Amino acid sequence: MKLTVLGCYAATPRTMTNPTSQVLEINGHMFLIDAGEGTQVQLRKKKIKFQRIQHIFISHLHGDHFYGLIGLISTYMLLNRQTDLHVYGPKGIKEIILLQLRLSNSYTGYNLYFHELESKESEIVFEDEKVTVSTIPLDHRIYTNGYLFKSKPGLRKLKIGAVEDLKIDRCYYSKIKQGFDIELENGTLVKNKEITYDPDPIESYAFCSDTYYDESIVPQIKGVKVLYHESTFLESESHYTEKTKHCTAKQAASIAKLAEVQTLILGHYSTRYSDITRFKTEAEEIFKGTILNADDGKVFEL
Template sequence: MEPFNVHILGCGSALPTLHHNATCQVIEIRGKVFMIDCGEGTQIQIRRSKLHFSKIQAVFISHLHGDHCFGLWGMISTFGMTGRTVPLHIYAPEDFEEYFHQSMKLFCNGLGYDIHFHGLKTTEQKIIYEDRSLTVETIPLEHRIPCCGFLFREKPTAPHIRRDMIDYYKIPISQINNIKCGASWTTEEGDLIPNSRLTTPSAPPRSYAYCSDTRYMKRLHEVVRNVTLLYHESTYASDYRDRAKLYYHSTAEEAATVARDAEVGQLLLGHYSARYNNEQQILDEARAIFPNSTLANEGLVIKV
């Protein structure tokens, strides 16, 4: 099975601490590398993770709060100093475009590679990236400013050929692709060999949904239903429920409720308030509702 990994580079919230870095994740999927959000300190975290700068082909910015984007220009500048030549794609809320280009003129002239900005309508659920093996679509979220999450989905792959059956029925190599596409085979004697005897099913497609920052949304579970892994912000435990409501954040209980109602495979919690020196309370509250919950932490790599 092709790798599909989520690297946690930062999982803290707005106030910098010595305990957690600002939000950033790197997604490895089928040989491609993407970044979600780029908080302050991202470059150092990339070096600690031993991920390669040059392999990041796109950055997805969820919203324009500094803990999700202040690291972007430093990283773009470093890409230029390290000799990058391939284009970099930036996907971010459309209101960001003018400020982004102004900042590029101030800090990032003469890079040696191209930057392509893609403005997002955060109120739309829409596919914004697609290639032969995956799609990325936006997830409208509810925060104090325009904000969206991102849903990474593998495309279904062809079934696996049963080599023993191919050899037994002396099926020519030229017919392999047809069989992968669902064709059966007729022998010289006229016997029909069904496709199900010639193949085994491929692994089910995997998916990852990133939802940060947002208040609890009663219908979010419909958008992320059955995803393999859900990252949902859990800035507070229930002791700060009123604060979560005021600042359009979620509690661990609310994140777990989304995971339970969506019937996801696993819940990953993050975006912790600096008020907590230990996130065990957050984890305990989530697991009371959705047992397969895990705390994000810097350096953690989750295999989807």
């Protein structure tokens, strides 16, 4: 699992900071999460093969989270993209994008699918044999979802030496990897755990931006490996959180502690702050686990 932070600052872009956008690589997939202004430029700077992106997840329709989407869609058209592109986001995202394409007399030579979301309950929005993606309903000024990405359990791994010593025919390898016990020709039953190793652990990543402090999300993200949680303000500006429906670094840490996550990544900093190390310092007063500050261009090998 690998996370590339293309932008992690709130509100308006600056010459040295970018609004929210991330690329998550998990189980062979490359997912784009939010697409703030300048996303495709950041993709090029990080030398990401963005033609691999087939699924884009938009949290909400505030500009700093999706204004870069139409530019990316148009660039795909200019690059003669052929593969399908799926966009997941709040109801209205289809109308916004298609209006821009229509009024600019543009079109896509590839299939562009919109999956518009309205439910205020968590729902699975993408699933294949490797990964599931479900929404995390958030409390913001407009309809907003975070996203929970989870890899599916893989097959068990053969203990080749043990299997060969027992002279088990290769035709049974597939069933063994699926967890089945095996009966030998002499009638001996061999337990699966005697001839296999456990599969790789499940990877999980929860993206929560933007949101007011909301403990109702804790059961859904309980025990995730990595939580990215917005931390727009430091405690000195906590009085802004209710009006703006954002969080402080300490509040993000409280969610991480309650959810017993392994790693907390902070982001979505207000551009009023020049030193983002203070966010980590304040969060560590609450959550003693691994805390990392996101920053534009930062890559996390998770």
